[in-house]
Amino acid sequence: MSALHLTKSDFDAKIKSGYALVDFWATWCGPCKMAEPIIEELAKEYEGKVLVGKVDVDAEPDLAGKYGVMSIPTVVLFKDGTEVSRQVGFAGKPGYLQLLQKATV
Numbered sequence: 497m498s499a500l501h502l503t504k505s506d507f508d509a510k511i512k513s514g515y516a517l518v519d520f521w522a523t524w525c526g527p528c529k530m531a532e533p534i535i536e537e538l539a540k541e542y543e544g545k546v547l548v549g550k551v552d553v554d555a556e557p558d559l560a561g562k563y564g565v566m567s568i569p570t571v572v573l574f575k576d577g578t579e580v581s582r583q584v585g586f587a588g589k590p591g592y593l594q595l596l597q598k599a600t601v
Contacts, residue, residue, distance in 0.1 A: 499539040500549040504558050507551070508577065515599035516547040516574040517592070520565045522554050527586035528569045534589045535571075538596065546599050573598060 502510055502518065510516065519535045521528035539548035553560040553568055563572060563579070572582045573595045581598055583591050 497539055497543045499535050500547065502549040502551050502556075502559075504556055507556075507559055510547060510549065511574045512577040514547065514576065515545070515580075516549060517542070517596060517599070518549045518551060518572050518574065520551045520553050520560055520563070520570045520572070521568055522552060524554075525568050530586050531569045531571070531592075534592060537589070538592060542596065542599075546596060571595060575599070 499519065500510065511518065517535075517538065519528075519531060521531065535548060535550065538546075542548060551559050553565060567584055569586055570582060570584050571587070571592055573580045581595050583595055587594075
């Protein structure tokens, strides 16, 4: 399974229960392109355990604003719709796994 593309209309419903790892990104962002294959890999590895999603900040500026995303990539871990932790900037797989450890403890 690949990462879900989330929009303003389905975001709250998708992340409201359980853990969700959401990548805020844009097509023009170089570090976002480096993060993309890692996010997709994590979506497969954590299928059934953690929802892995992506929000295009250009298409969904309201969501970026709502969650205070000032620079991208920003990857946010939610639990039951509430932010638990975030990683601003490209962190590589180790950085994103560190976020996910909070979801699997």
